Amino acid sequence: MKNFYFLFVIIGSISVAAQDHAMHDMDAHDHEGHLHDTMVDGKLLEVDPERFDAFVLNLKDKQVAIISVSGMVCDFCARGIEKTFTRDKSVLKVDVDLSGGKVLIAYGKEKNIDFEEIKMKIMSNGQNATDLQIIKI
């Protein structure tokens, strides 16, 4: 049993060190290669520009909802969210940015995007929607 606890402490130490590294990665990710100069409703927009450009390619006169999601830590979480929104007929396109914790959803320009409705959908998957930004393209 002592060996087990010793092993657990060692693994725990390695894990904490790895987490520090991961957090550093995330911090660096937040400050490199993102659209910090784009303002939406007075907020800074943080979306990977290449990802966003690829998403809006061939979209015209549409709206893109950028949803910040907490608890989206694995592919299974992301897949559930994607399936949930894909079932919505008003949704034209969905993209999940697992690294950035963002979900991009394209709607028609006539769609009244309701953050409460989006929160409910994300919650039905077990995650939390914490922020919404809407971009008209």
Add this chain to the structure above:
Amino acid sequence: MGIKFPIFSLLLIMLCQLEARPISYSGGSTLMMISNEMQDSTYYHYSPTYKFSIGIQHVKDKYFNSDYSYLRLTYLINRKNTQHSQRNLYFQSGISSNGMDHYFYGTHGDWETRRLFLGFSYKNTKTKRQDYSEQYLQVGVAPYIGEYGDLHTWLMLKSKKNGLTGNWDTYPVLKLFKGNALIELGYSDSSQWDVHLMYRF
């Protein structure tokens, strides 16, 4: 027969236990298969909401040399989502086809980021022959951070104890998942292979 039979056999063996993510998203179904020194089992569950799942598990019990099924209920007691992590605590239970005096209950918990995983489980089983408990701790590190849709890899260490065998057993586990499928492979000299497969749909 050639190479097809071993591959098919391996896939069949992999269709076994997997306690990770015991509840799916609302309306989601999950098929799991488990094979270890104590049992081979197949477990299907459906999640009406993200809060609980109901399912059926068929068990080929190697220790007692018997076959039976469990009607299972798993309930999410608590979940904490943060920007980079998720923590879960579940209640797990099952009633056997052998009768009302054969059932189990316990807890299962995990905390994970995209880099780290910590999990534990404690299960108490009552049977006509003998009561026993099972418990495990599992820690893991992802050697790289994959994007959505990539093959995700986890290097893990699992330590488990079964009341019937008595000793703690610690061994490495490799977890791979891509898309809707997940595979866990563990091996130790004492308990041999510990294989889990999960498919979510």
